[in-house]
Amino acid sequence: METNDTDKMLSAFFKENKIEIPDNGFSRKVMSNIPIEKDRSWIVWFFGAIGMAITMYFVLTQGLFVQVFMLFEKMPFYYIIAAIAVFPLLGTAGYYIFHDKRFSFI
Amino acid sequence: MSNTDDIRWITQLTLLGDKSAFDKLTCKYQSPIRRFFLNLTVGDSQLSDDLAQETFIKAYLNISSFKGISGFSTWLYRIAYNVYYDSVRARKYYADIDEQVIDSQYQTQNEFSAEKMDIYKALNLLRKEEQTAVLLFYMEDKTHKEIAKIMNCPLGTVKTYILKGKERLSVYLTKQGYGNK
Numbered sequence: 001m002e003t004n005d006t007d008k009m010l011s012a013f014f015k016e017n018k019i020e021i022p023d024n025g026f027s028r029k030v031m032s033n034i035p036i037e038k039d040r041s042w043i044v045w046f047f048g049a050i051g052m053a054i055t056m057y058f059v060l061t062q063g064l065f066v067q068v069f070m071l072f073e074k075m076p077f078y079y080i081i082a083a084i085a086v087f088p089l090l091g092t093a094g095y096y097i098f099h100d101k102r103f104s105f106i
Numbered sequence: 107m108s109n110t111d112d113i114r115w116i117t118q119l120t121l122l123g124d125k126s127a128f129d130k131l132t133c134k135y136q137s138p139i140r141r142f143f144l145n146l147t148v149g150d151s152q153l154s155d156d157l158a159q160e161t162f163i164k165a166y167l168n169i170s171s172f173k174g175i176s177g178f179s180t181w182l183y184r185i186a187y188n189v190y191y192d193s194v195r196a197r198k199y200y201a202d203i204d205e206q207v208i209d210s211q212y213q214t215q216n217e218f219s220a221e222k223m224d225i226y227k228a229l230n231l232l233r234k235e236e237q238t239a240v241l242l243f244y245m246e247d248k249t250h251k252e253i254a255k256i257m258n259c260p261l262g263t264v265k266t267y268i269l270k271g272k273e274r275l276s277v278y279l280t281k282q283g284y285g286n287k
Contacts, residue, residue, distance in 0.1 A: 006276045013275075013284055014244035017225040021140045026155065027132040030162045031125065 112178040119169055128169075132162050135179065138246060139186055145241050146190055146234075148226040157193055161186045176255050183248070183256045187238065194234065228278050232271050239267035240275065 058064040072080065111134075118127035139161055143154035164185050172181050229237050238257060242248040250268070254261045 006272055009279060009284055010240075010244050010272060010275060013225070013228075013279055014241075018245055019141060019144075021137045021144070023133060023136055026136050026140070026158070027129055030132050030136075030159050031129050033159060034125070034128075034163060034166050 109177055109179075113174065116169060116172060116174075116178065128166055131165075131178070135182055136162075138179075139182065142183070142186060142241060142246060143190065145225065145229060145245065146237060148230055153193075157186070157189050161189045164189065176252070180248070180252050180255055183242065183246070183252075184258070187256050190238075191234075224282065228275055231274050231278055236267045236271035236274070239264055240271035243268050 055064070112131065115127035115131050118124040119131075136158065140154055140158045143157045143161075144151060147153045147157070161182065165182055168185075172178065229241070232240060235257070239253055242253045242256060243250070248256065250261055250264050253264045253268075257264060
């Protein structure tokens with residue numbers, strides 16, 4: 001039998017046997033079996049609030065903003081750029097290293 | 107419903123954690139995935155539903171690893187293929203049990219069996235890899251490239267599987283009188 005004829009015959013055969021399976025509650029069953037992830041976003045808010053409290057303490061008692069402003073005023077501009085650039089670079093590297101190992105902080 | 111819908115639903119799920127978006131994906135793909143398993147398991151509807159469910163749960167848990175390079179459908183079939191072969195490996199322990207007897211029992215139990223005996227008999231003539239490649243090509247309308255991605259093997263190997271499967275099926279179907287229809 002020619003290849004084209006075989007192809008036609010097989011296409012017709014599989015088309016004839018192609019069924020659409022009704023859902024019949026399958027999707028609901030899948031959704032009900034999806035594991036519930038524990039919400040740990042409170043950790044972010046908790047440590048964020050502690051950080052804010054400490055910062056406010058230093059702002060109110062030690063004049064933190066003034067000190068930081070004076071520090072930036074004296075610091076060479078390229079030092080500031082380098083300091084700012086370090087975080088995204090390290091952050092990105094860390095993300096790829098940990099992401100591949102399926103590691104997550106939260 | 108197009109691939110754009112898939113991307114939209116995946117974005118809703120990954121960025122907003124919207125589970126209803128995954129429900130829509132499940133509704134859209136449940137029929138082809140269950141049909142794929144039903145044919146691979148030669149009509150075992152209970153097993154195919156269990157495997158399909160495992161596939162969707164794995165897809166949900168690993169949705170963040172979907173890069174969008176291939177379509178969502180191809181990615182989902184890749185998971186389904188892995189789930190199926192994991193199950194085949196796990197069941198090799200029971201290889202001594204006569205599979206034909208079990209298959210015939212299941213075929214009498216499932217609702218699609220009566221008129222589907224021919225396709226199951228035909229698929230039983232093929233090796234597992236040939237079954238998968240032939241089903242994806244003729245039944246699920248996947249291209250050779252997509253099948254290579256799903257089965258994680260070279261394009262040439264996929265073509266060989268399909269060619270060999272085609273040869274065996276054509277001999278069987280011609281004997282059954284399909285060529286004369």
